[in-house]
Amino acid sequence: xxxxxxxxxxxxxxxxxxxxxxxxxxxxxxxxxxxxxxxxxxxxxxxxxxxxxxxxxxxxxxxxxxxxxxxxxxxxxxxxxxxxxxxxxxxxxxxxxxxxxxxxxxxxxxxxxxxxxxxxxxxxxxxxxxxxxxxxxxxxxxxxxxxxxxxxxxxxxxxxxxxxxxxxxxxxxxxxxxxxxxxxxxxxxxxxxxxxxxxxxxxxxxxxxxxxxxxxxxxxxxxxxxxxxxxxxxxxxxxxxxxxxxxxxxxxxxxxxxxxxxxxxxxxxxxxxxxxxxxxxxxxxxxxxxxxxxxxxxxxx
Numbered sequence: 001x002x003x004x005x006x007x008x009x010x011x012x013x014x015x016x017x018x019x020x021x022x023x024x025x026x027x028x029x030x031x032x033x034x035x036x037x038x039x040x041x042x043x044x045x046x047x048x049x050x051x052x053x054x055x056x057x058x059x060x061x062x063x064x065x066x067x068x069x070x071x072x073x074x075x076x077x078x079x080x081x082x083x084x085x086x087x088x089x090x091x092x093x094x095x096x097x098x099x100x101x102x103x104x105x106x107x108x109x110x111x112x113x114x115x116x117x118x119x120x121x122x123x124x125x126x127x128x129x130x131x132x133x134x135x136x137x138x139x140x141x142x143x144x145x146x147x148x149x150x151x152x153x154x155x156x157x158x159x160x161x162x163x164x165x166x167x168x169x170x171x172x173x174x175x176x177x178x179x180x181x182x183x184x185x186x187x188x189x190x191x192x193x194x195x196x197x198x199x200x201x202x203x204x205x206x207x208x209x210x211x212x213x214x215x216x217x218x219x220x221x222x223x224x225x226x227x228x229x230x231x232x233x234x235x236x237x238x239x240x241x242x243x244x245x246x247x248x249x250x251x252x253x254x255x256x257x258x259x260x261x262x263x264x265x266x267x268x269x270x271x272x273x274x275x276x277x278x279x280x281x282x283x284x285x286x287x288x289x290x291x292x293x294x295x296x297x298x299x300x301x
Contacts, residue, residue: 006068008035009047013065014134016055024125039064065138073139093285096125096132096141098148098199099226101272104247105161106145109296113289120285128225130197136277143286144275145293148199149206157273158290161297164246165203165268168231170238171259180262183211190221192233192242198225203270204243211265234258243268 011021012032022029040047045060057065076092097106102124114122125135129146133155136144151157167186172178193215194200205215221240224230230242231249235257252258274290276282282290 005035005039006071008032009039009061009064010068010072010138010140012036012048012055013057013061014131014138014140016057018055069139076139091119091283091285092121092123093143093283093289094123094125094141095143095145095289096127096135097145098129098132099126099194100147100163100200100245100248101145102126103227104245105272105297106293109293112296113292116292117285117288120288128195128197129199129202133275136275142276142283143289145272146199146275147270147272148202149270150202154278155275156278157275159271160274160293161272163270163272165200165243165270166246166249167241167243167261167263167266168234168249168253168258169241169261170234170236171253171256178259178261180264183213183263183265186241186261186263186266187213187218189241190219190237190239192222192224192230192237192240193220194227194230195223195225199270200227200243200245203268207266207268231258 008021008025008027011024012018015021015024018029018032018036022032025032036047043060043064046058047061047064049056049058095106103126106124110122110124114120125132125141127135129148129150132141132144132146133152135141137152137154145160146157147163167181169178169189193204208215221237222233224233227244227248230244231252234240234242235252241261249258249260253260274293276286
């Protein structure tokens with residue numbers, strides 16, 4: 001089994017953040033720092049540079065990351081082969097999903113898969129679309145689910161679901177539906193948006209570009225890294241407008257907490273897609289999960 005310190009190192013290297021690595025691995029930040037220092041003492045090299053609050057890999061760190069990824073891939077290959085000796089439906093499947101999918105789509109289909117394949121060990125990485133692509137390319141996950149416009153040519157994409165982003169705000173006290181607003185009127189409000197690297201922000205940026213509007217020219221109140229945070233912000237800030245998935249706001253709209261703002265000039269359709277490394281066949285477990293996802297989502301979504 002690979003040294004846990006290598007997992008810590010890979011997580012810090014992937015996020016370039018000690019805090020995010022601690023959150024991903026469910027350990028304290030001092031523990032993360034301790035493991036990295038132990039590796040640095042072991043190899044006699046600094047692995048990270050920390051300047052002005054920013055973390056970057058040193059040359060030694062980049063070399064170690066290359067070999068750590070290879071060690072992880074070999075360990076996974078060995079694990080799969082050993083499980084396959086006695087049970088072809090056993091093994092490990094590492095999934096990754098961009099935030100909207102990880103919060104509102106994928107969890108609902110996991111229990112049925114676990115019931116059918118109880119010997120497959122499932123993990124789910126929740127990150128933005130850009131980070132999911134990186135995790136696939138570095139061999140940290142086997143199968144990803146993302147949204148967004150930007151594609152990486154080293155990855156293969158397959159349609160999973162259609163989705164739509166909507167403009168939303170805190171619901172007004174009156175019970176009538178929100179009247180349509182022009183795009184110019186909506187964009188005069190302070191905006192609450194997803195962070196850079198998210199598929200949600202990519203879709204909005206592409207649509208605005210068609211109207212010759214730059215995001216840098218707009219009044220952005222806050223960038224947040226998940227939809228739940230955006231909804232909570234909007235409920236506390238009645239002057240703000242956000243853009244979120246239709247799948248994420250059904251409960252709040254029904255409860256009269258948020259309302260959809262029709263913007264006839266702005267259409268924000270998008271695709272949820274399964275993604276894996278181009279030219280690399282999916283494992284049997286990943287193939288089974290992808291087929292399960294297609295079957296389940298045709299029925300329940």
